[in-house]
Amino acid sequence: MNIRLRLIIMNFMEFFVWGSWLISLGGYMFNVLHFKGQEVSDIYGTMGVASIFTPALFGIVADRWLNAERVLGLCHIIGALLLFWASKVTDPQMLYYIMLLNSFMFMPTIGLNNTVSFIVLGKSGFNIVKDFPPIRVWGTIGFIAAMWMVDLCGFNLSPMQLYISAGSGLLLGVYAFTMPGCPPVKSAVKRSLASSLGLDALVLFQRNKMVIFFLFAMLLGAALQITNTFGSAFLGDFANTYPDAFGVKHSNILISISQISETLFILAIPFFLRRFGIKQVMLMSIFAWVFRFGLFAIGNPGSGLWLLILSMIIYGMAFDFFNISGALFVEKEADIKIRASAQGLFMLMTNGFGAWVGNKISGRVVDYFTVDGVKDWQSIWFSFAGYALLLGIVFPLVFRYKHVPSDEKVAVSH
Template structure:
């Protein structure tokens, strides 16, 4: 079988697992388990804490000691066990601890799936900029199908979403045994102590442009965590209004949210052209502006005819907001760093986005939501406008501080 098809299956299941619970777990915890906004934020912060610690460590191990495809299998076995257990938890503290263990296993698999993909494409002499986005898009397809499945089965407010995710984790662990062997690096980049400890990727911080890149990766990671945590609870809250109780948005909010992932498909496929033509700076600026529109449209949206239009527009711009930063950033790292630190550099990028950024995003956004809540009723328009202002300011600062000079390349056919 063509290596690209094998990678598509891997990425489909990788993101199917996440799609089963990432955007719906918050609503399950808030409306079924009666967790507060702060408690939901703390549970989601487990993903950030784990991503600070684990991707870099796992990346180092994958680069130097254990093949990435074997580590990938081990991580997904742990994910399966913790998701099955999380489905039985009703206490916020216990939920935090269980999801922390899950995140410590799952977050490294995102970077590992990228490393496995890049290494496999390289083994078959396939250009990563041209071939990775069409492969990665199947991860988005998996995410969409998972969201539709959970919504149509009425599992958005049920623990069944965690059981399905756990079952897929177990299946992916078995499938990973069929993936190409990813050799470890036998020769270090340097002979110093840092290299012996597996800290080769930290040399990237000696380059000012990479320092700025990783700093803004952190701040955009916070933005991504906000929409993952509170997008679904926001739509479920329209049920408080009797006028909207029977609307499709309230009944099947994940179907609306899945438009975001559908939009991703188009934007992912545009990445090879846009990245080669305009460069990483323009692509990341477009991402930040799209985040501003995402939150601004949320502030204007509701289940009415006009409000629904704004919600749909918010879903569409999400595709640009997420992919033009997350996937383009991963490709930028792949094309910039030495291949001998591929996994650890991808792990460092993941740490900034889904680690430090996600942690602060979860904690601070939870406090913002509670601050603009009175007797449990949330002022969602104000909440979303606060987040929109944040990303707008971020884009201005980025424009003046990221000094990257792009040399235009001809798009590959």
């Protein structure tokens, strides 16, 4: 089989596994299992906890002892078995621990998937910078396809979504073992444990500009998963007022507009970076989150459907403009010797600590505005919008960075 096609299948399946449950599980836990907001957010927060520890640890295993494709396969197989178990559980505490173990297995696979792709492309003589993005975009397509499949099969509020994820994860786990070998690279220079864990990037904290940047990366990271956690449950609560509305019956398809928007805004990033600079692009992202949450607050699946659709479109700017431009900023500011570690630190602050803090706080906000089981979604979303607005006001005042167009051109070209 053509090596590009094999990698396309691997990337498609990698995110199909995640998309099968990430958006819809919150609605299942809220509306079927009747979990509290804090219980739901804690379960989603397991991904943040896992992102702090296991990606680096499993990366060390793949770097030193075991082929990367085998580590990838084992993680998916074990994760699939945990998801099969999770589908049978209705106790919030037990489900938390199972999903924590699953997150420990799944979160490292995102990086391992990239590692296997890079090694296989390199061995086959491809240009990684040129040939990987068209392969990786199939991951986003796989995520969207999974959301649509779960929705059209009527599994948004069913444990069947976990069966679909587990089944596809099991298939991917076996498939990974058939990929070309990606053995550990023998190095003449023995890396320290601290270096392998990316701790050498902590030197960046000696500069005030980077301290402020990473602090805001964590604070904005707190907002990244909120609509994934509560979006489906929010739309499901309109079942009594708009029982026949498209957004209620097909919440996953409506939310998938967000992922489609992501793919489009990625293409716009080079233009915006050259025209406005990294600081302004990151500021656009922060205010995009204000509109993302604010439009959720005033929208509904009936007459306000267009407001929800607009919120989904804005998500692409909110998510991509900070993640991509932030990664480019780190790439530009970090010494070449610690670039990989610096990127790991950026991901740790956003998807690790940030996501964990965000889920802890957001669950309490949802419970605070819940009375006798009825959620005041407008107040909930306005609270999140207010949080993002506060970040947007403070960020340009404390983050000192001058836009030099030539610098941004260099960063984008990389």
